[in-house]
Amino acid sequence: MTRNDTLRDLEHEVGVLIRRVRRVIGERARAVHPDLQPASYLILSTVAQGDPVRASVIAELFDVDKGAVSRQVKHLIELGLLAKEPDPADARAVLLSVTAEARTRMADVVEHRRKYVDERLSGWSDADLAGFVSELGRYNAALGTDSDAVASDPPEPVESAP
Numbered sequence: 001m002t003r004n005d006t007l008r009d010l011e012h013e014v015g016v017l018i019r020r021v022r023r024v025i026g027e028r029a030r031a032v033h034p035d036l037q038p039a040s041y042l043i044l045s046t047v048a049q050g051d052p053v054r055a056s057v058i059a060e061l062f063d064v065d066k067g068a069v070s071r072q073v074k075h076l077i078e079l080g081l082l083a084k085e086p087d088p089a090d091a092r093a094v095l096l097s098v099t100a101e102a103r104t105r106m107a108d109v110v111e112h113r114r115k116y117v118d119e120r121l122s123g124w125s126d127a128d129l130a131g132f133v134s135e136l137g138r139y140n141a142a143l144g145t146d147s148d149a150v151a152s153d154p155p156e157p158v159e160s161a162p
Helices: 003-032 038-048 055-062 066-078 100-120 126-143 146-150
Strands: 082-087 090-098
Touching (some): 038 055, 038 066, 038 090, 038 100, 055 066, 055 090, 066 082, 090 100
């Protein structure tokens, strides 16, 4: 197999992964709240990963229009999943944070998904899983941008088999 063939196969597998990730994000969104849209779930999960944040930071991170983020934030607030508070550094701005209810629902969804993935990968050794995570991280680092890293938490360590 040539390098070109391998790159073609890589593009195919990444395409499969992207479709699967889109489906999973939709499933997670509906599990958090039946009216939650996938794009709003991504915003919610991003806000949940850190300290309270301005909507303008989210718009910049996702490279989307501030108006689109504002509409999604409004919907998240209406669903009781986001809260806003005045920004102590700028009285004109507000900071967004997840509500306790959202944090609980999201933790349940993540735990359920992690158990599902663990079951599906039960035939993989700890070393195989750690190797895959390492290579996927290497792939993402090679193709990523600085803003990609901001949108995700560092992975939890994978313990290798004794």
